[in-house]
Amino acid sequence: xxxxxxxxxxxxxxxxxxxxxxxxxxxxxxxxxxxxxxxxxxxxxxxxxxxxxxxxxxxxxxxxxxxxxxxxxxxxxxxxxxxxxxxxxxxxxxxxxxxxxxxxxxxxxxxxxxxxxxxxxxxxxxxxxxxxxxxxxxxxxxxxxxxxxxxxxxxxxxxxxxxxxxxxxxxxxxxxxxxxxxxxxxxxxxxxxxxxxxxxxxxxxxxxxxxxxxxxxxxxxxxxxxxxxxxxxxxxxxxxxxxxxxxxxxxxxxxxxxxxxxxxxxxxxxxxxxxxxxxxxxxxxxxxxxxxxxxxxxxxxxxxxxxxxxxxxxxxxxxxxxxxxxxxxxxxxxxxxxxxxxxxxxxxxxxxxxxxxxxxxxxxxxxxxxxxxxxxxxxxxxxxxxxxxxxxxxxxxxxxxxxxxxxxxxxxxxxxxxxxxxxxxxxxxxxxxxxxxxxxxxxxx
Amino acid sequence: xxxxxxxxxxxxxxxxxxxxxxxxxxxxxxxxxxxxxxxxxxxxxxxxxxxxxxxxxxxxxxxxxxxxxxxxxxxxxxxxxxxxxxxxxxxxxxxxxxxxxxxxxxxxxxxxxxxxxxxxxxxxxxxxxxxxxxxxxxxxxxxxxxxxxxxxxxxxxxxxxxxxxxxxxxxxxxxxxxxxxxxxxxxxxxxxxxxxxxxxxxxxxxxxxxxxxxxxxxxxxxxxxxxxxxxxxxxxxxxxxxxxxxxxxxxxxxxxxxxxxxxxxxxxxxxxxxxxxxxxxxxxxxxxxxxxxxxxxxxxxxxxxxxxxxxxxxxxxxxxxxxxxxxxxxxxxxxxxxxxxxxxxxxxxxxxxxxxxxxxxxxxxxxxxxxxxxxxxxxxxxxxxxxxxxxxxxxxxxxxxxxxxxxxxxxxxxxxxxxxxxxxxxxxxxxxxxxxxxxxxxxxxxxxxxxxxxxxxxxxxxxx
Numbered sequence: 001x002x003x004x005x006x007x008x009x010x011x012x013x014x015x016x017x018x019x020x021x022x023x024x025x026x027x028x029x030x031x032x033x034x035x036x037x038x039x040x041x042x043x044x045x046x047x048x049x050x051x052x053x054x055x056x057x058x059x060x061x062x063x064x065x066x067x068x069x070x071x072x073x074x075x076x077x078x079x080x081x082x083x084x085x086x087x088x089x090x091x092x093x094x095x096x097x098x099x100x101x102x103x104x105x106x107x108x109x110x111x112x113x114x115x116x117x118x119x120x121x122x123x124x125x126x127x128x129x130x131x132x133x134x135x136x137x138x139x140x141x142x143x144x145x146x147x148x149x150x151x152x153x154x155x156x157x158x159x160x161x162x163x164x165x166x167x168x169x170x171x172x173x174x175x176x177x178x179x180x181x182x183x184x185x186x187x188x189x190x191x192x193x194x195x196x197x198x199x200x201x202x203x204x205x206x207x208x209x210x211x212x213x214x215x216x217x218x219x220x221x222x223x224x225x226x227x228x229x230x231x232x233x234x235x236x237x238x239x240x241x242x243x244x245x246x247x248x249x250x251x252x253x254x255x256x257x258x259x260x261x262x263x264x265x266x267x268x269x270x271x272x273x274x275x276x277x278x279x280x281x282x283x284x285x286x287x288x289x290x291x292x293x294x295x296x297x298x299x300x301x302x303x304x305x306x307x308x309x310x311x312x313x314x315x316x317x318x319x320x321x322x323x324x325x326x327x328x329x330x331x332x333x334x335x336x337x338x339x340x341x342x343x344x345x346x347x348x349x350x351x352x353x354x355x356x357x358x359x360x361x362x363x364x365x366x367x368x369x370x371x372x373x374x375x376x377x378x379x380x381x382x383x384x385x386x387x388x389x390x391x392x393x394x395x396x397x398x399x400x401x402x403x404x405x406x407x408x409x410x411x412x413x414x415x416x417x418x419x420x421x422x423x424x425x426x427x428x429x430x431x432x433x434x435x436x437x438x439x440x441x442x443x444x445x
Numbered sequence: 446x447x448x449x450x451x452x453x454x455x456x457x458x459x460x461x462x463x464x465x466x467x468x469x470x471x472x473x474x475x476x477x478x479x480x481x482x483x484x485x486x487x488x489x490x491x492x493x494x495x496x497x498x499x500x501x502x503x504x505x506x507x508x509x510x511x512x513x514x515x516x517x518x519x520x521x522x523x524x525x526x527x528x529x530x531x532x533x534x535x536x537x538x539x540x541x542x543x544x545x546x547x548x549x550x551x552x553x554x555x556x557x558x559x560x561x562x563x564x565x566x567x568x569x570x571x572x573x574x575x576x577x578x579x580x581x582x583x584x585x586x587x588x589x590x591x592x593x594x595x596x597x598x599x600x601x602x603x604x605x606x607x608x609x610x611x612x613x614x615x616x617x618x619x620x621x622x623x624x625x626x627x628x629x630x631x632x633x634x635x636x637x638x639x640x641x642x643x644x645x646x647x648x649x650x651x652x653x654x655x656x657x658x659x660x661x662x663x664x665x666x667x668x669x670x671x672x673x674x675x676x677x678x679x680x681x682x683x684x685x686x687x688x689x690x691x692x693x694x695x696x697x698x699x700x701x702x703x704x705x706x707x708x709x710x711x712x713x714x715x716x717x718x719x720x721x722x723x724x725x726x727x728x729x730x731x732x733x734x735x736x737x738x739x740x741x742x743x744x745x746x747x748x749x750x751x752x753x754x755x756x757x758x759x760x761x762x763x764x765x766x767x768x769x770x771x772x773x774x775x776x777x778x779x780x781x782x783x784x785x786x787x788x789x790x791x792x793x794x795x796x797x798x799x800x801x802x803x804x805x806x807x808x809x810x811x812x813x814x815x816x817x818x819x820x821x822x823x824x825x826x827x828x829x830x831x832x833x834x835x836x837x838x839x840x841x842x843x844x845x846x847x848x849x850x851x852x853x854x855x856x857x858x859x860x861x862x863x864x865x866x867x868x869x870x871x872x873x874x875x876x877x878x879x880x881x882x883x884x885x886x887x888x889x890x891x892x893x894x895x896x897x898x899x900x901x902x903x904x905x906x907x908x909x
Binding site: 221224225228229231232235236238239241242243245246249250252253256259260262263266267270274409410413414417418420421422424425428429431432435436438439442443445 | 683686687690691693694697700701704705707708710711712714715718719721722725726728729732733736739743864867868871872875876878879881882883885886889890892893896
């Protein structure tokens with residue numbers, strides 16, 4: 001892990017006009033433990049978070065960041081009832097925004113702040129994904145804690161994990177805020193400034209009405225797979241940690257036996273050699289756990305695959321959504337045409353009202369309008385046809401690949417389980433050998 | 446724990462002739478022989494600790510011990526078991542008694558079977574008496590009064606069971622000891638009804654005489670030993686080192702148990718996670734369920750493994766930690782006996798010197814002032830004192846020689862026993878570990894086998 005702080009101070013001196021803003025983005029007590037530099041220039045450990053493309057992004061059309069400072073300042077635990085009316089504990093993050101006024105740099109302008117939880121960030125990102133399909137939308141930090149065995153943080157409530165996530169969420173917001181297109185999105189702005197997110201409502205409106213059942217099931221499966229593999233990796237890592245301890249403590253036997261053998265006459269040899277076997281036993285755990293890491297990697301691959309699977313399902317939703325939008329659009333246009341043609345107003349429209357208030361249009365105007373509508377309807381029908389075809393094409397090829405994926409997954413994971421069993425067998429055989437050897441030595445005591 | 450303060454420096458004459466148990470060959474009782482054989486089998490169901498047959502609950506190792514350790518090829522003629530704890534509630538206190546059963550063919554016992562109930566205090570009394578009678582013999586330690594760390598309740602089931610096993614081992618070690626086992630106190634402990642025991646306890650050296658002994662012992666300890674023979678110094682150095690090593694082993698083993706328990710906690714969550722996963726899968730459901738089952742079975746084996754360590758290795762190590770303390774006390778007592786002897790030697794020499802000087806000085810002075818008569822009386826008085834002191838000194842010398850010899854031979858015996866005990870405890874542990882791994886191996890091999898037959902049947906996987 002390279003030291004972010006030294007990187008940032010270098011960048012800060014480069015883009016000095018952004019100095020105050022950059023400095024203000026503070027990460028409280030970010031622990032960069034492997035940092036060997038004496039990075040303690042500021043009294044408080046205020047580390048500056050570097051935006052990875054420092055050169056141009058901040059200066060170009062990033063209207064939002066020029067107007068406001070954004071930070072995710074704190075994290076807190078909350079408990080409440082969830083959707084299925086069960087008690088749950090979750091973490092909320094404090095989003096702080098402050099308008100930037102270069103002139104009044106010194107006084108503390110009003111700080112807006114609101115608490116949001118991770119799932120709300122997810123909603124925002126999903127919204128952005130759908131609304132700007134051409135954009136490479138910045139990622140969110142991990143949903144669940146890491147699961148490498150030698151790291152201590154293993155659960156979502158772990159303070160280190162929460163802290164790292166806080167940083168990641170802040171990073172996400174800053175990236176979106178510095179994106180030339182995404183930053184001007186209204187919903188994003190509202191997310192930052194309004195507590196009652198409209199995203200939930202919005203999410204409902206662009207939920208797909210008729211997704212292919214199979215894809216919906218696949219998405220659900222992807223969720224489950226991801227959840228269960230994460231849990232498995234976590235549990236396995238903790239168990240590996242403990243197993244390491246068990247083996248290593250046996251090394252102490254080696255040491256003490258050796259010391260003891262020095263004061264014994266007849267028992268000495270047996271003790272000494274038994275001690276060597278205890279040392280061997282203690283040392284054997286390193287290889288055992290190394291092998292287990294390969295198994296963990298195989299599981300991890302499918303963990304990430306689950307995400308890819310979900311992405312495909314989401315893309316299906318997107319194409320389906322676009323089809324549905326096109327159909328909706330076409331339907332409304334056809335309705336408009338009908339209304340114009342028959343003169344009846346079925347739907348409320350401002351135009352309808354104004355025409356009522358200010359008089360009907362001329363036949364020429366109506367004619368022109370009808371013509372336009374006809375064109376639009378034609379185009380709309382083309383579009384619906386296209387999108388339908390796209391949808392079908394997508395469903396067909398996606399499903400073929402999903403089937404292929406399923407077979408691959410079943411095969412691969414079964415292989416993994418078998419190799420896990422083989423590993424366990426190997427570990428047992430080693431254990432048998434060591435303890436049989438030790439027993440022989442003990443018998444000589 | 447016996448310290449030097451309860452030392453009785455007078456050797457009761459009854460014990461100065463070490464009674465060796467009469468050689469009774471032949472009569473090994475069937476009951477225990479069968480139990481011995483059963484304990485050696487690999488059938489693990491027999492090592493289930495819930496049965497109250499105490500001879501099955503001792504490890505195979507200590508059963509070997511009871512058999513092999515017959516230096517004179519004497520066949521074992523006394524069998525003692527401690528079992529069946531029961532709690533008694535009186536107005537004043539609540540306490541636990543244990544059933545002590547004895548089967549013996551020794552002639553000094555009135556019958557061949559006895560059953561009595563004894564409480565921990567009674568065991569303490571017995572040990573005290575044995576140590577008083579033989580200050581330089583090495584008695585096996587008793588379990589401690591209560592566990593200081595961990596706030597274990599005196600009436601906690603595990604605690605009672607652990608204590609029961611230790612009391613059983615204690616009595617058996619006494620029974621195996623050539624000198625202790627012929628002690629009258631031991632016999633009374635094993636055979637007397639509760640009332641008899643209480644009245645017998647009241648006999649024995651009175652409080653004041655014990656006080657006197659304590660004072661003497663403290664004085665001796667303060668004086669210190671001048672010319673400790675080299676072999677006893679070597680013994681002391683050994684005991685120091687042994688004490689450290691065995692304490693370390695005790696601690697290491699306890700740490701292993703702790704770590705294994707924590708490992709077990711984590712492992713317990715693995716099986717259910719695989720099972721949960723299997724619910725989302727179709728093709729993979731069966732192998733995943735299978736793996737879940739395997740992990741759960743390994744958990745059970747690990748649990749048993751942990752219990753084994755706690756039940757078998759740790760108590761033995763712990764007892765030898767206490768043994769080390771006993772050895773230190775024994776060496777101290779021997780030192781005190783020697784110090785006492787040295788003190789008396791000095792005192793006598795001083796008295797003799799006094800007598801000589803006095804007789805020179807006085808004869809001149811008195812001769813001039815008084816007649817010869819008082820001086821003679823004085824001389825007689827001193828002669829008398831010297832004679833008494835010489836008697837005391839002779840006794841002290843005997844006592845010292847007896848103590849040294851007793852210690853030397855018991856030291857050899859103790860080392861043998863220690864070696865056997867610890868060897869079997871470690872061999873036993875190694876065997877259990879092997880067995881644990883063998884069982885887990887079988888679990889995973891059965892999984893592999895099931896996958897192979899499945900896969901080959903489906904023609905899917907190549908296992909070459």
